[in-house]
Every structure is written in structure tokens, then in C-alpha cells.
Amino acid sequence: MKKIMPIYGTRPEAIKMAPIVKALQEAPDFECIVTVTGQHREMLDQVNELFGIVPDHDLNIIQPRQTLNSVMSKIIAGLDSVLEETQPDAIVVQGDTTTSTAGAIAAFNRGIPVVHAEAGLRSFNIHSPFPEEANRKITSQISSLHLAPTSVSKSNLLRETVNEADIYITGNTVIDALLDVVELEVPFSDPRLASLSEGVASGEKLVLITTHRRENQGNAMRGVGRAIARLARMHPDVQFLLPVHKNPVVREAVLPELEGLENILVTEPMPYGEFTHAIHLANVVLTDSGGVQEEAPGLGKPVLVMRENTERPEAVEAGTVRLIGTDEERIVHDVNELLTDQAAYAKMANAVNPYGDGKAGVRTVSAIAELLGVGERLSEFDDGLKRDH
Ligand code: UD1
Ligand code: UDP
Numbered sequence: 001m002k003k004i005m006p007i008y009g010t011r012p013e014a015i016k017m018a019p020i021v022k023a024l025q026e027a028p029d030f031e032c033i034v035t036v037t038g039q040h041r042e043m044l045d046q047v048n049e050l051f052g053i054v055p056d057h058d059l060n061i062i063q064p065r066q067t068l069n070s071v072m073s074k075i076i077a078g079l080d081s082v083l084e085e086t087q088p089d090a091i092v093v094q095g096d097t098t099t100s101t102a103g104a105i106a107a108f109n110r111g112i113p114v115v116h117a118e119a120g121l122r123s124f125n126i127h128s129p130f131p132e133e134a135n136r137k138i139t140s141q142i143s144s145l146h147l148a149p150t151s152v153s154k155s156n157l158l159r160e161t162v163n164e165a166d167i168y169i170t171g172n173t174v175i176d177a178l179l180d181v182v183e184l185e186v187p188f189s190d191p192r193l194a195s196l197s198e199g200v201a202s203g204e205k206l207v208l209i210t211t212h213r214r215e216n217q218g219n220a221m222r223g224v225g226r227a228i229a230r231l232a233r234m235h236p237d238v239q240f241l242l243p244v245h246k247n248p249v250v251r252e253a254v255l256p257e258l259e260g261l262e263n264i265l266v267t268e269p270m271p272y273g274e275f276t277h278a279i280h281l282a283n284v285v286l287t288d289s290g291g292v293q294e295e296a297p298g299l300g301k302p303v304l305v306m307r308e309n310t311e312r313p314e315a316v317e318a319g320t321v322r323l324i325g326t327d328e329e330r331i332v333h334d335v336n337e338l339l340t341d342q343a344a345y346a347k348m349a350n351a352v353n354p355y356g357d358g359k360a361g362v363r364t365v366s367a368i369a370e371l372l373g374v375g376e377r378l379s380e381f382d383d384g385l386k387r388d389h
Contacts, residue, residue: 002372003031004115005088007079007107009039009061009099012174012291014047015272016094019176019361020117021053027365029374035082037075037099038062043246043269050181050272057082065248068098068131075102083110089372090115092364093139094173095290096132101139108142115368118172119146120153120162121311128309129290130215136311145371147364149355150314170363171356174294178276179358182299185280186273192265193274196239200281205238205339207231208282210289211306212245217253220326224306225257227331228286232261234332235339239263241278243270283345284338286331293321300351304334314354319347 004024008017014036024032034053036044038060048055059078063070075098083091083106091107093100094117104114116139123133137160140146146162148154149172157167188194200206211224232240242258244251244266258264270278276295279285285296288306296303297315306326315321324334337344 001031002029002089002374003033003086004090004092004368005033005035005083005086006092006094007035007037007099007103008094009037009044009059009075010097011040011043011047011269012289013094013097013099014040014044014051014053015177015291016118016173017092018047018051018053019173019180020092020094020364022051023361023365024368027369029369030365033057033086033088035059035079037078037103039066039071039075039097039099040246046269046271051177057086071098072102075099076106079103079106080110083107083112088112090144090368092117092368094118096121096129096136096139098131098135101135104139104142113144113371114139114142115145115147115364115371116140116143117147117170117364118149118153119143119167120148120155120157122153122156123309123311125309128215129213129307129311132290133311145367147360147367149360152314168363168367170367171358171360172294173356173360173364174291175298175353175356176358176361177272178295178298181273182276182280184273185277186271188274188277189271190267193241193267193278196241196265196278197281199239205235205283206278206281207238207240207284207286207335207339208278209240209242209286210245210292211242211254211287212247212250213288213307216288216306216326217249221250221253222257223326223328224331225254227328227335228254228264229257229261230328230332231335231339232258232264234336236263238339239265241265241267241282243267243275243278245269284335286335288326294355297321298351298353298355300349302338302345302348304331304338306331315352318350318352318354320350320352322348
């Protein structure tokens, strides 16, 4: 029995790691030991609860207004004793957060193979997203197995001279998670949201908004707040829904701009099932999130991304995602266009799914089995492994 340790700490990692945890728990050759860093707290626990995951180790490192260096140093120190105690045969990290890179470094320094899920995404700008572009490049340097979601991300890794035999195209596990929950149309727990479905059913439009990116905090995010407020005044018959990130820096920037507007609904971070239900109901998604850029296109929702670049070009090329930056005028113009111009809307509202088929979790486990030379290769999941799809 090989011990595999998924390590994660933030909301998006928890969502994207859940299908891997599930597949590991179901695989006969593996013992799955879940370690969370607690880089996030409420937003992490919310996801583990939904997927029924009870961590074996919890470093609980979160601090209000934490700095990158405090997060990274606490995680490396905390993980070192967990790794010494448990001696896993491999660890799995996901994506590009500080938890993910700190986890990779802690394992690498102990000679433990690092498996990197969602490998090979690149914006080609080391300052944006910050610090994520640097994080994922560092992790790629020290990983033994690179699980690329698409052929674009595989090409990025090959260009950086990663050995082709160590790269598998799995799809992105976010699609596994999304398909698991979206069909459920989970009812909203916030009573203020109860009327949302009825409003949408009777023709009301909904704009769903999220923002949190570190490089957007401050002036840019205040501008985002002003743009939302202007749009809400221009369209009193449209609902604007903002489940706001727990980060106080985000709240201080964006919330003061939104006060007193009845058609803007600000909520706490929504449980994942409810949030996917809200994407399903939305007409337009305005976001700077990575994961939301991957989910909404699959549901055919036009996504306006408040960033200058993206490491996820696939849905941009397909036309469902558009990069618009954080300029207040541009945000107002582009959202307004999608609310008022049917032809412009129809052009973007295509369901495309470049990020997977919902089997990335089991492909991940099959790739780990091959790395460690255990068990039967899962023949039904061979399709897609090591090949473009
Ligand atoms: C982190 C990741 C980012 C990811 C984002 C997902 C890094 C450097 N950044 O950014 O890549 O896109 O998560 O949301 O790894 N807080 C709480 N409770 C929570 C979560 C956050 O109170 O459950 C507050 C705390 O005050 C914390 C602050 O938010 O200090 C910032 O959290 P942090 O993880 O440092 O940064 P994020 O912006 O969330
Ligand atoms: N999400 C959620 N509730 C919310 C907002 C987002 O469950 O209120 C989910 C969303 O569906 C996606 C993930 O959180 O899967 C994205 O997280 P975030 O935007 O915080 O991080 P990023 O993807 O940018 O790293």
C-alpha cells in the first residue's frame, strides 16, 4: 500500500483536489492522507464539508492580512514534521497558490516525489498573476509528475524542457467537481437569494461577480466597485450578485462603492454547490478568478475577465471568455453591451469545454500508479493519458 498525501489550503485547491481525494480513496493500492495548511479557513472548510473530506492533518496557519512570506514559511515548517511523521510515497499539490509551492518545496527537500495537478499554465508575465505565475514555474522545476489540463499547458511545459514522459494530459479536475454538483441546483441558503431563481425564471437578468486578485487590490478594485455601482444604476431591473471574498483588503476596496443600491446583492462566500447554481442562473459573469474562467464557459455563460492576461487562453480562443482588464469605463461598456445587445451576447454565449470531461481525478490516480509502479493501469482511463484530447 503506497501512501499518497494531497496537500492543499485554499478554496480553489480544495474544489480541484476533491476529485483526486475521492479517486485515491477508491483506489485499492493507495492510502490517502489528506493534509490541509489552513491558508484559508472558512472558505476551505466550506468545500471539505461539501465533499465529505475530513483532513488527517491541519496546520491551521491562517492569520488576518497574512503576508506571502509568513504563509510560505509557516507551511514549510509545519509540513516538515508531518512529512517526517507520515513518510508519504508521494505528495500531490494543485495549481499555483503559496500552499501549493510551499508543499512542493517541503516534499522536494525531503526527497519525496511531487505530483503537480493543473501543471503548465502560463501567463508569461512573472508579475501577473502575482505571485501565482512564479509559484507554478517553481513547482514545475521540482515536480516528478506533471498533470497538464490541456495540450496548451503540455506545450508550455515542453518548451521549458520538462521531460515529455513525465507529462500526462488529464483534463482539469474542476470539471469533475463541477459536474458532481451543478446538476443538483443546490437551493440557496441565504434567504435574500431565494427569490433569485424566480426572478430569473420570469425573465430578470443576473450578473454574477467575483473579485479577489492580489494585483487588482487597491485602486483597480475600487474602480471595479464603482463600475458595478454605475451598472446597477443604469439597469435597475437587473440583479447584481457579489459573493465577496473573506479578505478584508478586498472588502475595504469594493464594498463602500456599492452601498445603498437595492439591486446589488452582496453575500458571504457561497458554498460551492450554491455558487455553481448561481453561474447556471447568470446571464453574464464578471470575474478575476481562475476557476470561474474554467467553469462558466462549460455552462455557456459569457465571462468578462478583469485581468490584463490569462494563463487560460483556451476559452478566450473559443470566444466565451474575454479579457477586459480593470478599467472602469471598459467594464461598464462591456457588461452593458452584453445586457443590451442580443447579437453581441449570442456571439459569446456558447457552451465550450476545453478543460476536461469529468474524469481528470481518476486519470490523476492512474498516472500516480504508473509513477510508483503499482497496481493495474486503469484501462478505461487510458484514453487521454499522455495524449492530447
Ligand atoms: C489565495 C491565493 C490565490 C487564490 C486565492 C483563492 C496565494 C498567494 N494566493 O489568495 O492564488 O486565487 O487564494 O481565493 O496563495 N481570509 C479569511 N478566511 C478565509 C480566507 C481568507 O479570513 O477563509 C482572509 C484572511 O484575512 C487572509 C486573507 O483573506 O489573510 C488573504 O488570504 P490569502 O490566502 O493570503 O490570499 P487570497 O487573496 O485568498
Ligand atoms: N466559488 C465558490 N463560492 C463563491 C465564489 C467562488 O464556491 O462564492 C468557487 C468557484 O466556483 C471556483 C472557485 O471558487 O471553483 C474559485 O475560487 P477563487 O476565485 O477564490 O480562486 P481562483 O480560482 O482565482 O484561484
